[in-house]
Amino acid sequence: MTLTVTRRALFVIATSAAMMGLAHADQLDDIRKKGELVVGVLGTDEPNSFVDPKTREIVGYEVDLAKAVAQKLGVKLKLKQLAVAARIPELQQGHVDLLAASLTHNKEREAVIDFSLTTFVTGQKVLVKKDSGITALNQLAGKKVVTVKGGTQEPNVRKAVPSVEVVTFDTGPQAFQALQQGKGVGFVNDEVSLLDQFAKLGPAAAQYEILPANLSVEPLALGLRKGETKLKAQVDGALRELEANGTAAQLFNKWYGPTTRLKFQTRSFKIDSDQVEG
């Protein structure tokens, strides 16, 4: 994962000269011409995108959404696995056409990329070990928490608890491993990811708990390069169709519903808006 960063940094530098003054055709036309939609996913964030241990394929809620978009465009879907911190740069550099990577839609990011309709809404929370004695956010003051590099988790927890110490890792599972070993008192992540990891613990889950307070509410959306209005219209169109014909609700049930580890009883959102609150 570090290599990705280094390679990316080198690439940016090596091609910086070529970047200037280079205009190109519409991205939607390019995608249709090459017959392939390249979608950046995490592959480490169950159930949004993760590697199915049986088939070794990347599957998940966001992968199914990406499939629907590719189908709508009439092209093949190609998934590309990305580190959390690499998502926006990879999109900006054109290495992926679309992000379906547990991406929070917020105002800061609107300055650099565009977003589809909101595809999921989750809160961000903190998972702690019970024996740490921590039961509320303010008790994290001066303590060390772990999380993922390059997401909204770090800024959100620093905003909620200014004196908290934060150590970040390339993937969620690595950060979670650090928490399990006691290298931090809390693990900050999207609630759905925490619930999933919590469920995966099995009997050991009794030693952990998720603090009830939300650090923030995170609307997740697909990410697009800025100004690709034709592509955005198609992507949003595909999502609207999923909502209208009930597929979106089915997908929610398939990955988050009562029969899954996460056991969400109801869906608290609809895929119908690309607006977020500041």
Next chain:
Amino acid sequence: MFFPDADVMPELDFTPLLHGQFLDWLAAGVRLSLTLTVLALVLALPLATGVALARLAPSAPFAPLRWLATFFIEAVRNVPLLAHMLFWYFAVPELLPDGLKARLYAGNVEAAAALAALVVYTAAYMAEDIRSGLRSVPAGQWEASRALGLGFIAALRWVVLPQALRATVPPLISQTLNLWKNTSIATVVGAAELMYQAQRVESASFRGFETFALATATYLGVSLLITALGALYQHRFPARPAAH
């Protein structure tokens, strides 16, 4: 298409990075990178010397010592540094007794694990450089000193090491250069060195190009400084072939 649109690329602008919190983060990263380099160098040198001497020890009573040193060097050099980092962070501390572990985890375990990985990794490479420096001193020098009645240690201290030093310092400086660059791998275990902080600034500022350009310039600047020191040493103390 490979390149982003010109109209979508923001203009290059370093000003947001050169003051306020972003600069503080980057400066903290540079400080930790430099600290890791200096500490790892200071700790790796004696370890490397010990390992090199163990590999060169007379085989009669010291054969196991030689095997151990050879095993250490091969085992360490043939595993990527990234794996060393993860091993020292995720695996080694778990083997410690609980009390010690709790104390370690309460402190900066990220930097400590990174330092351990860098020391061991650098020492293995430096040991080989020191060994070849010692071997560059002709066997006649050893034999002559032993004939004069000097023991192993005394021959090493007064005859061989002074000659070997000149041949050894240039490759050691080059290893120091590698060490400086290798500190960037510590980002995978959450040690807040320059690469870690650069990534943090990138995520917060969306100025990836500028951030990594600054980080690159810093790595390059310090590297050139180390190279210049090496050149200066070689100019001032050129390696002289020992008399036969």
